[in-house]
Amino acid sequence: MASLLNGVCSVLLFIALFTCFQSGNLLSMEFQVGExxxxxxxxxxxxxxxNEWAAKNRFKVNDTIRFKYKKDSVLAxxxxxYSQCHSAHPIFFSNNGDTVYTLDxxxxxxxxxxxxxxxxRGLKMITKVLELEMLPPPQNGTITSPHKNGAPDLAAVSSSNFAMVIVLSLFGVLMV
Structure with a gap:
């Protein structure tokens, strides 16, 4: 019975810690430029x-933005x-029609x-990436997501954050 209780406690601790990491905005998100x-x-x-679309979003380091287009390109x-609408030596160039750029x-x-x-004619954009401390808290304790189904991109959890959750969960098991 004690081992079952330990198992249940460790699972609950893992879920609680994982939720804390999510609400702390440690998940990377992908945004579809222009929806x-x-x-x-x-x-x-x-x-x-x-620029109006970008201003409505809150980007953080390691978020990605996806550009979908036909017969065009995207340059960082x-x-x-940007002001001149010209670049002989862009920081980044892609013309594959489905470009993902990491805000690093x-x-x-x-x-x-x-x-x-x-x-x-207006096909340009400024994206501002906030410092972690500058991010607003989640509304009503929920995470907003650019995904159509509202789910965060769980695959984007950084390995170091995930490892920390595992270590803390194991510590919780040892303490029980």
Whole structure:
């Protein structure tokens, strides 16, 4: 009976610790740029569509953003190149139609279309990645998710955080 109680306690401790890590925003998330619109030239009245979309989201280090597009490209560039809608030497370039970019540091990231006319018509975006301390707390104790079904990307839990949960769970078993 004692071993069953120890097992139940360790499972409950594991779940509690894992939940704490989730609510602490330690999961990486993937965001679909432009949601259902994808990465496409916005209408003339929505020239700021992508910056408005980015401003509505809270990005943190190691989140990813996915660009889906047809016959175009996406470039990560400097602030000056963003302003000019041109880059001879982009930080990053992709034209495969389904580009995933990892936001690997806090600060601003600048993206433009590789087609100059598209960029000038509004196909560009500034993404601001917040420091962990700057992230707002989850609303009502829940995690918001960009996934259609609302589920966080559990595969994105960093191995060091997951290892810490395991170690603390084992410690809890030894203490019971």
């Amino acid at each position: 259902d619109n994808g990465w496409a030239v916005p209408s003339s009245k929505d020239r700021h569509y992508y 560039v400097s602030e000056d190149e 540091r806090p600060g601003s990231f600048y993206f433009i279309s590789g087609v100059a006319e598209h960029c000038q």
